[in-house]
Amino acid sequence: MKLRYAYFPGCVAQGACRELYQSTAALTQALDIELIELKKASCCGSGTFKEESRLLEDSVNARNIALAEELNLPLLTHCSTCQGVIGHVDERLKQAQQTDPVYLEQINGLLKKEGCSPYRGSSEVKHLLWALVGDYGLEELQKRVSRKLSGLRCAAFYGCYLLRAQKSIPFDDPYKPESMENVFRVVGATPIYYRGRTQCCGWPLSSYATEQSFQMAGTHIQEAKAAGADCLVTPCPLCHLNLDSRQPEVEKVIGQELGLPVLHLPQLVALALGIEPEKLGLQKHIVSTRPVLEKLGL
Structure with a gap:
């Protein structure tokens, strides 16, 4: 159906x-x-x-x-x-x-x-993530993969709302989530685990405590990089704004160059389905996604 x-x-x-x-x-x-x-x-x-x-x-x-x-x-x-x-x-x-x-x-x-x-x-x-995991199904999704993302090390950034705003979370454990990591495995990528993957990105603080917000974002990006991630993948555009769009400002606050690409979840999955990067807007990010595409031979 x-x-x-x-x-x-x-x-x-x-x-x-x-x-x-x-x-x-x-x-x-x-x-x-x-x-x-x-x-x-x-x-x-x-x-x-x-x-x-x-x-x-x-x-x-x-x-x-x-x-x-x-x-x-x-x-x-x-x-x-x-x-x-x-x-x-x-x-x-x-x-x-x-x-x-x-x-x-x-x-x-x-x-x-x-x-x-x-x-x-x-x-x-x-959420689209729950629809992919629960309704469409990981087995069916795997059948549609035409471009395995082999060798790509992906760090999930779940953020706050997806895991903790509701009393009932389908298809996952809010304290030890695996749904995004399971999607990574299905598309051939390697999940990377790090401490900040279920924490706040700092966006809610950004309008009144900008420096603290950027310090939070910088800590998460640093931890993901230290764990070996080639990119962060998030199911939240507000997290994406703080982690990607503001990454140059985050670098100034923490005094360290980061340069870690941040992908939206549907961009990652669509790449594995053989869709071309330009059709996914991967050229529109503030932090260049070129290292990710080069690793995939694109």
């Missing part, structure tokens, strides 16, 4: 990390996964809406989920932050159906005022 999802691309992939949007499209097309983009969806708030009001965060994201429910499809995102925020709201509202129906009625009343469908709790919120 063909996989179909209501696609929530989020903000960053349509702006600062356009290559993530590009590579997700290339990957899903190659795997014959159908994405129906939610053009009317709004920003999830990346965890900031709740600082003003939990009702605000819940209402905005109840609307996003309701858009997927209108299609009778699970909501798919390729952003760990979006997954964490929307997935947590979904968990909270499904619980409210049993324990606080008045609160849910308040949210649906706000949605009705905007001409939106009510939140029903009939969908799922699923």
Whole structure:
């Protein structure tokens, strides 16, 4: 059966990390996964809406989920932050159906005022990683590999939201995750383990504690390099911004040259499916991905 999802691309992939949007499209097309983009969806708030009001965060994201429910499809995102925020709201509202129906009625009343469908709790919120591992399946993915990434040493950077924002994490252990490393093995790459792979990249601090944010990012990159990584691979565009786009600034703060490429998860998998680097936006990164491509003979 063909996989179909209501696609929530989020903000960053349509702006600062356009290559993530590009590579997700290339990957899903190659795997014959159908994405129906939610053009009317709004920003999830990346965890900031709740600082003003939990009702605000819940209402905005109840609307996003309701858009997927209108299609009778699970909501798919390729952003760990979006997954964490929307997935947590979904968990909270499904619980409210049993324990606080008045609160849910308040949210649906706000949605009705905007001409939106009510939140029903009939969908799922699923990151692209979970879709690949759980829905598509690693065995099937391996069958589609036409360019094994042999010799490439990949260090996963899970970040915060994917592992810790929700009570229930499918297909993985939030304390000892292996889903990305299992994907690396399937595409022929070698997983690299290091201390910071499940820690915060520092992005949430960057607007008010920039130096501390960059020190955090620099520590993770240094640890991955020391462990022998050829690249970092992340399922979160906000992590990508702090680790790739700001890596030159990070180098100035820590006083050390880094130069470690940072790939989006769909870019790595799509390379293994034989898709050309230019179609994945690999030339758009701040830190050159050329060393990765040269190692693969591309």
